[in-house]
Every structure is written in C-alpha cells, then in structure tokens.
Amino acid sequence: MTKAREETHFGERTVPLSDKQGLVDEVFHSVARRYDLMNDLMSGGLHRAWKDALVVAVNPPRSDKPFALLDLAGGTGDVAFRAVEAGGAGTRVTVCDINNEMLSVGRELAQERGHDGAVTFEQGNAEELTYPDRSFDCVTIAFGIRNVPRINWALAEAFRVLRVGGRFLCLEFSSVDLPGLDKLYELYSFQVIPRVGEAVTGDREAYQYLVESIRKFPKPPAFAKMIETAGFRRVSFKTMTGGVVALHSGWKL
Numbered sequence: 001m002t003k004a005r006e007e008t009h010f011g012e013r014t015v016p017l018s019d020k021q022g023l024v025d026e027v028f029h030s031v032a033r034r035y036d037l038m039n040d041l042m043s044g045g046l047h048r049a050w051k052d053a054l055v056v057a058v059n060p061p062r063s064d065k066p067f068a069l070l071d072l073a074g075g076t077g078d079v080a081f082r083a084v085e086a087g088g089a090g091t092r093v094t095v096c097d098i099n100n101e102m103l104s105v106g107r108e109l110a111q112e113r114g115h116d117g118a119v120t121f122e123q124g125n126a127e128e129l130t131y132p133d134r135s136f137d138c139v140t141i142a143f144g145i146r147n148v149p150r151i152n153w154a155l156a157e158a159f160r161v162l163r164v165g166g167r168f169l170c171l172e173f174s175s176v177d178l179p180g181l182d183k184l185y186e187l188y189s190f191q192v193i194p195r196v197g198e199a200v201t202g203d204r205e206a207y208q209y210l211v212e213s214i215r216k217f218p219k220p221p222a223f224a225k226m227i228e229t230a231g232f233r234r235v236s237f238k239t240m241t242g243g244v245v246a247l248h249s250g251w252k253l
C-alpha cells in the first residue's frame with residue numbers, strides 16, 4: 001500500500017509539500033537583485049506605509065535599552081532597517097531568511113546605509129530555527145509566511161524563541177473586501193503584476209506564483225486562529241488599504 005503524501009499549493013499547482021520550499025527558493029533567487037525595486041513598482045510605494053505600520057506596532061524603545069528583534073523571512077532587510085531607524089541605540093535586529101541571495105543583497109544595503117552594526121543577516125529556515133528558547137523581545141514576519149510550506153511549524157518556532165511578554169507581528173497580503181476594489185485588485189494582480197515582473201526581473205512565472213500564493217493564503221480570521229493554536233494570546237488583526245494587507249498580532253503571555 002502506498003503512503004498518502006502531503007500536498008500543498010505552489011501558485012495554482014498542487015505539489016508535494018516537500019517540493020514547495022525548493023520552488024519558492026528559485027523564485028527569490030531569481031528576483032533578489034530587483035526585489036526592492038519591484039516592491040515599489042508593484043505596490044505603488046504602498047509597501048513602505050504598510051511596513052511603517054508594522055514597525056509602529058513593534059515599537060522599539062527610543063532609549064539605549066536592549067531590544068532584540070527577529071525578522072523572519074526578512075529578505076533584503078527592509079523591515080530591519082526601518083526598525084533600527086525607529087529605535088534607539090539598544091535596538092538590534094536579526095534578519096533570518098532561507099535564501100542566501102536575498103541575504104547578500106541585504107548585507108550590501110546594510111553596509112551602504114551604515115546599519116551593519118545593528119542588523120545581522122543569518123540564513124535559516126523559519127520552520128526550524130536554531131535560536132534558543134525565549135531569546136527575542138519581538139518576532140516579525142512581513143510578506144513571508146505565505147511562502148513557508150508548514151506555516152504551523154513557523155508559528156510554533158516564533159512562539160518558542162519569543163520571551164514571555166514578547167509580541168509576534170505578521171504582515172501579509174490578504175483579501176480585498178471593498179466592493180469594486182476587489183475586481184480592480186484581481187485585474188491588477190493577474191494582468192499587470194506578472195507583466196511588470198517579467199519586464200523588470202525577466203521572470204514572469206515568479207510573479208505569477210507570488211500573486212497566486214496571495215489568493216491561496218487563509219483569510220484573516222482563519223489565520224488568527226492558527227496564531228492562537230501556536231500558543232499566542234490576545235490575538236488580533238487589522239486590515240489596511242481595503243484589505244490588500246492584514247497585520248496580525250499575538251502575545252506570548
């Protein structure tokens with residue numbers, strides 16, 4: 001008798017769970033050098049406001065009080081740089097990402113911007129972190145969780161490495177809930193983004209995957225339940241830009 005294999009989505013395709021990470025890695029390997037430019041083009045610059053809202057929620061101390069933030073799937077360091085700029089001299093950010101190409105771009109940017117003392121870039125899988133229990137004051141993940149094959153593992157790991165009293169914050173694309181805007185968003189996502197992606201990065205499929213993965217991601221209330229199941233308390237979420245993105249929050253109490 002053959003054993004049933006676990007499956008998941010990769011864009012529109014159903015693939016073995018064990019294949020998803022490799023496929024995701026190819027996507028980010030291919031777009032790494034143009035990743036930040038594409039974010040601006042695709043979101044019309046809005047990703048900056050969404051990330052700023054995330055950093056406001058992180059609320060790093062303005063003083064030199066030590067504050068350790070772990071930014072999971074932190075890619076080229078965009079959230080990390082914003083957090084360091086918002087915080088005081090005690091703010092330190094560890095960017096953990098599975099993709100070395102994204103991390104290399106991040107290291108170069110950190111040096112250019114003078115943030116290399118406060119931000120460190122480490123390769124790692126959000127599903128199996130190597131950090132000790134209770135080692136961070138805050139854990140963030142921005143536009144990363146939908147790429148992780150076993151979301152529940154990543155949430156459990158975020159919970160484990162947070163100190164008691166620490167906060168988990170997740171920024172992710174969501175489902176547009178304003179009548180009219182939903183149709184426009186669908187058209188933009190499926191007709192415009194893959195074309196712009198192809199023009200800028202030469203990789204249309206990567207952007208096709210990115211927009212399709214947004215559609216497959218659980219709706220905010222369902223994702224909030226997953227966060228609760230991982231052990232977080234006082235779980236809440238707010239949507240922004242008519243539901244284009246959702247910011248989820250949970251506390252380790």
Ligand SMILES: C[S@@+](CC[C@H](N)C(=O)[O-])C[C@H]1O[C@@H](n2cnc3c(N)ncnc32)[C@H](O)[C@@H]1O
Pocket residue numbers: 021024025028072073074075076077078079096097098099102124125126127141142143144147148149
């Ligand atoms: C859309 S990018 C987001 C980057 C960054 N957080 C930002 O908002 O600009 C998604 C990132 O998730 C990373 N990623 C995918 N699977 C991962 C995993 N299992 N563990 C850690 N990072 C992962 C990718 O390498 C990529 O850098």
